[in-house]
């Protein structure tokens with residue numbers, strides 16, 4: 001099983017959108033996918049109309065086994081939802097320094113039977129995300145093709161190096177995903193070139209700015225079932241193939 005966090009400490013760069021559409025796309029290629037929402041905003045639960053009874057926080061508190069938090073949303077596609085109480089998890093982690101770096105490993109490490117575990121992270125560098133990064137093998141980094149987006153990306157290798165050193169871990173950035181791309185826009189083109197130059201092996205095709213991507217969560221759908229011929233579906237489709245070509 002590949003364990004992949006969709007991570008960027010910067011907000012609003014397309015993490016949740018990428019996590020959802022990647023999970024949906026991989027599951028349509030007969031891969032068994034578990035999507036884990038660790039963002040207290042709970043956007044994935046709403047976007048997929050999952051209506052979960054239990055969140056990952058209930059399992060963390062020992063109220064239910066983690067397996068009971070898993071809900072099926074489509075063929076080959078399961079998810080674990082979050083709730084706003086997940087903000088309490090940050091306090092939980094702060095007060096349990098001894099287990100820092102092990103809490104999610106103890107919880108999510110028990111799960112097997114999937115080809116991919118994708119984790120949607122909140123936009124922060126707090127304890128929760130440190131715990132996620134110290135658990136996953138791979139980080140996919142969505143980055144908005146604008147100046148501030150690329151500026152945030154520059155800090156990413158150092159963040160990963162610090163985590164690996166602190167937790168004696170081997171997390172790797174295996175994909176950098178340029179998002180919200182508009183080729184009519186000069187800054188987008190410049191920033192895409194810079195991303196490709198800085199991460200020549202990891203940079204994926206850009207995900208274009210596309211209204212259908214924005215609309216899909218309203219209908220509880222991925223871009224593939226909402227608008228299968230849209231530029232958004234084409235771009236996320238390419239990303240899925242790219243991720244599959246890396247091996248599972």
Ligand SMILES: Nc1ncnc2c1ncn2[C@@H]1O[C@H](COP(=O)(O)OP(=O)(O)OP(=O)(O)O)[C@@H](O)[C@H]1O
Pocket residue numbers: 010011012013014015016017018039043121122123179180181207208209210211213214215
């Ligand atoms: N390619 C795109 N085209 C158009 N809109 C997009 C695209 N990607 C994301 N969006 C929209 O941009 C907004 C932010 O995206 P998203 O929620 O995925 O970002 P995020 O990084 O998860 O944010 P946060 O840091 O708050 O968790 C959403 O309204 C989403 O629908």
Ligand SMILES: [Mg+2]
Pocket residue numbers: 015016017039043120121122
């Ligand atoms: Mg998000």
